[in-house]
Amino acid sequence: MKKALLLAGLLAVYALAGLAQGYDAMPADALVFPIGVAGTVYEDMELGVRGGTLNVANIEDPRGWNNHTAHETSTTWFTNRMHRGLLNLDHISGAVVIDFAKAYEISDDGLEITFHLREGINWSDGMPITADDVLFTYNDIIMNEDVDCNARDGLILPDGTFPVFEKVDDYTVKVIMSTIYRPVLNSLSNNLMPKHVLAQYVHKLNPDVPVGTFNETWTLDTPLTELVGNGPYLVTDYQVNVSVTMERNPYYYGYDPAGTQLPYYDKIVTTIVSNQDVSMLKFRNGEVDVYGIRPEDIPVLLPEAAGKNYSVMITDLAVYGTTWILVNQDIGLPDATNDEKRELYRNVEFREALAHLLDKDTMVQNVLNGLGGPQWTGVSLPSPFYAGRDVYGGPITENDAITFEYDPALAASKLDALGVVDADGDGWRDLPSGDPLTITINANDNTIRIAYCLIIQDDFRAAGLNANFQVVDFNTLVGDLFASTGDIILLGLTGGDEPNSGKNVYTSCGSLHAYRYSACDDPDEVDLRIDELMNLGANTFDLDDAFAYYKEYQQLLAHQLGYIYLCQPTFLYAHYDFVGNAFKASPTSTPAGNNGLLTELCFDKRL
Amino acid sequence: MKRNGLRALGLMTCAVVFVSLIGLAVDVSSIVANELIEEISKAAGLVLVNDYIADYTAEELEALAATGRTPGIRLAADRALFVINGREMELFEMEDDALLALAEAGDQDAANMWWFHNRASYKRPELVEEYLLTVEVETLEIAAGKHLGGFYVPGSPLGAKTEAELVELAKNGESLGLRVAAATALTAIWIGDQPLTIDQTRSEILSVTLVYPELALAYQGYLTYLFSL
Numbered sequence: 001m002k003k004a005l006l007l008a009g010l011l012a013v014y015a016l017a018g019l020a021q022g023y024d025a026m027p028a029d030a031l032v033f034p035i036g037v038a039g040t041v042y043e044d045m046e047l048g049v050r051g052g053t054l055n056v057a058n059i060e061d062p063r064g065w066n067n068h069t070a071h072e073t074s075t076t077w078f079t080n081r082m083h084r085g086l087l088n089l090d091h092i093s094g095a096v097v098i099d100f101a102k103a104y105e106i107s108d109d110g111l112e113i114t115f116h117l118r119e120g121i122n123w124s125d126g127m128p129i130t131a132d133d134v135l136f137t138y139n140d141i142i143m144n145e146d147v148d149c150n151a152r153d154g155l156i157l158p159d160g161t162f163p164v165f166e167k168v169d170d171y172t173v174k175v176i177m178s179t180i181y182r183p184v185l186n187s188l189s190n191n192l193m194p195k196h197v198l199a200q201y202v203h204k205l206n207p208d209v210p211v212g213t214f215n216e217t218w219t220l221d222t223p224l225t226e227l228v229g230n231g232p233y234l235v236t237d238y239q240v241n242v243s244v245t246m247e248r249n250p251y252y253y254g255y256d257p258a259g260t261q262l263p264y265y266d267k268i269v270t271t272i273v274s275n276q277d278v279s280m281l282k283f284r285n286g287e288v289d290v291y292g293i294r295p296e297d298i299p300v301l302l303p304e305a306a307g308k309n310y311s312v313m314i315t316d317l318a319v320y321g322t323t324w325i326l327v328n329q330d331i332g333l334p335d336a337t338n339d340e341k342r343e344l345y346r347n348v349e350f351r352e353a354l355a356h357l358l359d360k361d362t363m364v365q366n367v368l369n370g371l372g373g374p375q376w377t378g379v380s381l382p383s384p385f386y387a388g389r390d391v392y393g394g395p396i397t398e399n400d401a402i403t404f405e406y407d408p409a410l411a412a413s414k415l416d417a418l419g420v421v422d423a424d425g426d427g428w429r430d431l432p433s434g435d436p437l438t439i440t441i442n443a444n445d446n447t448i449r450i451a452y453c454l455i456i457q458d459d460f461r462a463a464g465l466n467a468n469f470q471v472v473d474f475n476t477l478v479g480d481l482f483a484s485t486g487d488i489i490l491l492g493l494t495g496g497d498e499p500n501s502g503k504n505v506y507t508s509c510g511s512l513h514a515y516r517y518s519a520c521d522d523p524d525e526v527d528l529r530i531d532e533l534m535n536l537g538a539n540t541f542d543l544d545d546a547f548a549y550y551k552e553y554q555q556l557l558a559h560q561l562g563y564i565y566l567c568q569p570t571f572l573y574a575h576y577d578f579v580g581n582a583f584k585a586s587p588t589s590t591p592a593g594n595n596g597l598l599t600e601l602c603f604d605k606r607l
Numbered sequence: 608m609k610r611n612g613l614r615a616l617g618l619m620t621c622a623v624v625f626v627s628l629i630g631l632a633v634d635v636s637s638i639v640a641n642e643l644i645e646e647i648s649k650a651a652g653l654v655l656v657n658d659y660i661a662d663y664t665a666e667e668l669e670a671l672a673a674t675g676r677t678p679g680i681r682l683a684a685d686r687a688l689f690v691i692n693g694r695e696m697e698l699f700e701m702e703d704d705a706l707l708a709l710a711e712a713g714d715q716d717a718a719n720m721w722w723f724h725n726r727a728s729y730k731r732p733e734l735v736e737e738y739l740l741t742v743e744v745e746t747l748e749i750a751a752g753k754h755l756g757g758f759y760v761p762g763s764p765l766g767a768k769t770e771a772e773l774v775e776l777a778k779n780g781e782s783l784g785l786r787v788a789a790a791t792a793l794t795a796i797w798i799g800d801q802p803l804t805i806d807q808t809r810s811e812i813l814s815v816t817l818v819y820p821e822l823a824l825a826y827q828g829y830l831t832y833l834f835s836l
Contacts, residue, residue: 277723281695296727298764299757303795307832314764369730370764 022250029102029118030255033601037257041092045581047256048264048603056592057271057279057288061241065227066218067191068141068149073594081246081596082229083191086115086134091597094497094588095384096185100192100230106541110180117171122251123194125228131167136195138165140202148215154187180539182546183500194228232263232600244270254600264603283574290575290582290591295371301574310576318373318381318568319587323492325564327351329516330484340431349414351561355404356411357459363567367451375565376403377554378502380495382587385550402558411463428466439467440487444474449490452566481514499550500538506557507531515562526560580605635834639679646812646823650830652679659687689716710746718746722754732758732766739784752784756791770796777822786821794828805833
């Protein structure tokens, strides 16, 4: 009897430690990644074998283990491997796909999304995951004002309301919205949390604990055996300033087509390093297996790569974000000056002339050291909605892209046609009235932006435009941007997968519609169509339709030349050749990336 | 009977593989112990660094690094000490002035680390080439040359050169740094293409060691790789 109790106790500890034995067989509702399956974006990947340790490096220690109160990637790097949501980004294409939801349906009116959950799937402690956990995650954590949670903003619908989450049965959840808004799908990828473990820390559900208790839950002081997740890994060891070890979750529901449970690697050991140079040294010494390289690392890594059996990926994939110049079409409007200049800047023929003076090839070669490419659209190139990709309705042909090639002669003829000629013989082109035209180009103190500006200044001057580049303080520059007091400004924006996230930039009343704020009161036909397309793209759940709307939107943006796009750096990565499937690293996901997606598909080829 | 025959054949095959593996290990140790040509000895020595780390104490390595009988032994011991003493991180944490002082005193590792720290200021090959025109410290010149070699490798987005161009540069480059750069890139090319056997590479080293030392250095790097296979 005593022995039986002891055994029961041991089993309880075993389960608490997240080391339960897992499923007896592949669950019927497992999530199968089509690794190696022809016709999918996974077709060139290899089926792997389980075992081994993936060694990676990360800068900074985690600050806790609570996914929904984390504000830093040094924490979410780990929590994103511990948890998964209803939906996710496809690990390769970046498209929104099912994850813990095995399917979803959208009502005819587009206002209700019904999620069907995977049945027979457990948390890492062996307890079943049900609709109650989904409702707990959204109603009691993310949309709970007591919880300090960044994810809440992403759920706000255009009319300011939140979706309503309702349980239909243990494995069905309905999300009801007041308005059709497809981008909410991105927020339905929020990581799920176990109600049976965490409800006790939420004041709303347990008034015995003070308000805000959840914000202090799953901190670094929490015994790691108390952490429970549904993702591929669990944290099992943490040495401050040294390393974090994660081990496979035996109840993870991801499988490969051969029926092998994912992840392939048994462990991930993350060494905490002080900076990226230390990561690089450790990579070169074989202490870490993958490394996100910077342009300056290439001459160091390339010569030794073959001898050390690692690969340096120099891709033609641009990273997220945009870099651009804007010609302030409202210049002088706030103080009723510069009327003629403003009229000229508002003339798209003039902006086309300037676009033809942007030598993007030289920018790529001289500024990005050959590691970049030109950009013509406001949508980040890795986005599945970028018109040049083929994830949804694409790809488009080169004929569809709206580009303005570097052509100083064409630029000169356009300027001549506009009457922007050297009227007084001083060597500089003047306004059509004969008044001097001086152009100020501003950027903040950023090496790359300054280098771009100097190239632009030279080409503008060579075309007879009296352009002067000045570095200004970043806050002043942003102030000019918002106050419409700048002339030509060079800056950049971060980017994501969903074009609608750029609504504040590109719609006529957007808070960052900085090339012409007056469009809010006085939109032209293109502004109105862009506004319409942005809404149409968001208000449909048909991704091909959305793609078509966003494609037209991108073409109009390019024609409009509000923001005139320059170049983006390309994606670089390095990995030891024994890390199977690491070659699929992309701006969307890498073996050691923040979202943790590709990690579970990588394996040790030496096993 | 047939089964036994197959088993015997299997055992024989295993024995041959085992002997050849042992033979390779013995060869490299033997080369390190007996080879007179510096580049060949060093190539073998570099393969044995991990063995030296496992087999010798720090004191023994100090002695071998100082008074080892061949260049290969001294190099293997020196590199083993570099690892076990954590010298890389020690150098990494030093300020540039301290690294420069060490580099000027002849510490190649310090010079390499100074370059590692400062590589972001030399993002284009012509910037490194300009540096080579003015540098007066040999260790820094070699370190810069190694860095420049990374631009010269085929596949580099900037500055890639052909093998023929690199051979010519390794032989007749105007400065030590340029010749080291060419040698660095050549080694990388040969490791990728594997154009020569061990014996052929040794012959090439013999033919150039006294005339074109940096070209011999390129072959040494390649031979190290061949010995490691």
